[in-house]
Amino acid sequence: MRRREYVTAVGSSVGALTATGIGQAQRRLERVLPADSDTAVRPGGELVFEAAATPGFDPPATEWWIDGDGAAEVAPAAPFWSYTHRTGNPTAHGQFDEPGTYEVVVAADGATASWRVTVADDAPAAPSATVTCDPGPAATITTRDELTVTATATDDSGVLERVFWQEGRNATYVDSVDISGADARVTYTTTAGDAIWFIGGYPMMAWVVCRDGRVSVARTEGPSIEAMRDVRITGTNAPVRAGEDLVVDAELEIDGDSTYHGFVEATLELIVGHDPTHVDSTTVEVFAGQTETVSLEFTTATVRNTQTFPVRVETRHTAAETDVTVIGTDDEGAGQLTVTNLSTNAPVTGGDWLEVTATLANTGEGPVSREVELVVGHDPTTVDSQQVALDAGETTTVSLGYETYPVVNDDEFPVRVRTGDDSASRSVLVYGRDRDGNGESGEARFSVSITGTNAPVDGGDWLEVTATVENLGDTAASHDVELVVGRSPEVVDSRTVGLPAGQTATVSLGYETYPVTNDDTFPVTVRSPHSSDTRTVTVRGTG
Missing domain, CATH: 2.60.40.10 (Immunoglobulins)
Structure with a gap:
């Protein structure tokens, strides 16, 4: 039986073709996939048809039909609806079950393009396709981590043409990449927060298409993706007197997709001291994309001498740290040397002098004398110091520095000024010696x-x-x-x-x-x- 099936594609509910208006450019449809007018496929095989519309129009009002004896169908909707919508290229997917000859036609605004499809047992086989995800389904990552999906394709005829990436539940077009030859391996990389199909537990698909339209599809599951629980310390009530409560205020931010994560439970831990000790925790629920301010606290020990030590707020994924001061019982009424401002001459080139300037204030009730230190690096090293004495209410500015190491590559690290009562830090950049005039390094990094x-x-x-x-x-x-x-x-x-x-x-x-x-x-x-x-x-x- 000879038949003619019409299917109206994206952007139109009208079955009739529209004539080109007077004064408008003549519409043209040019074959993209298959590139030639004739192609062949084995019984049960699938083909992708794509035409380029000139001039372009979005969304395209197109019709597809197929003529021929036997069972065959062409579908312009899923899985290529979103690709057509994004590119303006009418695209359809067809399956041919029985041997024979078929004509596939696409029409838009009076223009047409067509392909002759021969279905025979000796036609080229479909290309092979596999796809994997790293990290894989067994992993759990955050929305800020990176995902890499890899597709491997092989075609015995050596005419590989393209890989279409699609989210695998709704067939939403993500990206495409050109390939060639008999073997190809391509990757799609994104952050987990952008891969909403994985967040929802959907797979990802790779459609491997040959130049003659033959196609195979493979899919992969991705890792579990949880919302990122980020935290920063917004303030403390330090300095406090020994025996009083020290309060640390922190801001929790949930970086996730509200469609898939909704309310996220997060636990914040307060850890204090050079010998870290867990002293407080709280659990809150925050809607994805929102922030919440929390307070953590503990009662300080009744110490005789003033102490400065780190306090750290941790979540499952991140941590924030600052230094606080507890005034000893023997030091009540004494001076306190705090750091109120910190600046540097960074970035500098390796081997040059790195200078750190700090403004110091005596915020206590009496005079103070302290050795002020400059500490640098991820493995902290004291590189300079200066004795500072101030009366109550006085301020001063000190400059500390050292000759940086002549590193080959750029190096970024923290510098900290500490007084014994207080400290402040910031990150600095030292340029590698091999940088060229454009500030770019030709060395490996x-x-x-x-x-x-x-x-x-x-x-x-x-x-x-x-x-x-x-x-x-x-x-x-x-x-x-x-x-x-x-x-x-x-x-x-x-x-x-x-x-x-x-x-x-x-x-x-x-x-x-x-x-x-x-x-x-x-x-x-x-x-x-x-x-x-x-x-x-x-x-x-x-x-």
């Missing part, structure tokens, strides 16, 4: 980004951290990538990674945790000589 961990783990179990390493420079190189754990940083694992310029690698680092009695939450950092990334992890106590 390894950027690192943590993509996931297997935390929480039980004390004594293996803690694994996965990270992506990318060579952002212009030359190939090998560098050590280290895993550093704890608040007193300790290198527990390392890998030597070799990368050509512009290339990326994934590394897994880990170590056997200590069998602690109580739960322990602490930072883990993956670092290269040029970059670092930190996450907070929990080891569950065995008690």
Whole structure:
């Protein structure tokens, strides 16, 4: 039986064709996929048809039909509705079950394009396609972590043409990339917050299309994606007298998609001291995309001498830290030297003098004399100091500095001015000596980004951290990538990674945790000589 099936595509509910108006450019439809007018497919095979409309129009009012004996159908809607809508190119998907010859036609504004399809057992086979996601379905990551989906395609005829990326539940078009030859491997990379189909538990599809329209589709599941619980300390009531309550105010921000995350439960922990001690926690529910201000507190010890120590607010994913001062019972009425302003001459070039200027104020009730120190680096080192004496209410400005190391590559690190009563810090940048006149380094520069961990783990179990390493420079190189754990940083694992310029690698680092009695939450950092990334992890106590 010979038949003619009409299907109205995106943007039109009118079945009749519209004549080109007077004075308008003549509409043309040109074949894109298949590129030629004749193509062939095996029984049960599928084809993708795409035409380029000139001049373009959005959305396209098009009709598709198919003539021929036997079972065949063409569908201009899903899975290529959103692609047509985005590009203006009428696109359809057809399946041909029985041998024979068919004509597929698309029409728009009086213009037409057509293809002759031969369905035969000796036609080329469909291309093969596989697709994987990194991190995979077993992982849990945050909305700020990166996802990489990889499609691998093979075609015996050697005419690979394109990969269409689609969200796999609603067939929403995401992106496409041109390929060629008999074998191809392409990736699609995005942050988890943009991959809403994975957040909703949807798969991702890769449609592998050949130049003659033959197509295969593969799909992959992605990781679980949870909202990012970010935190920053907004203030404290320090300095306080020994024995009084110290209050730390923090702002919690939930970075997620409200459609999929809604209200998110977050626990904030307050940890104090050079020998970190957990002193308070609170759990709140915050709607995704919103912020919440919380207060954490503890009663300070009745100490005789004034003490300055760090306080840290942690969530599951991030942490914020500042220094506070508790005035000892023997120092009540004495002076307190606080840092009210901090500035530097950074960025400087490696080997040059880095100068840090601080404004100091005596906010106490009596005179004060303190040694003020400049401390630099991720592994803190005191590089300069100066004795400062002030009467109550007085202020002064001090300049501290040192000659930076002549690093080859750019280096970013913290500098801190501390008085014994107070401290302030900021991050500075030292340019590598190999920078050219445009401020760009021709050397290799390894950027690192943590993509996931297997935390929480039980004390004594293996803690694994996965990270992506990318060579952002212009030359190939090998560098050590280290895993550093704890608040007193300790290198527990390392890998030597070799990368050509512009290339990326994934590394897994880990170590056997200590069998602690109580739960322990602490930072883990993956670092290269040029970059670092930190996450907070929990080891569950065995008690």
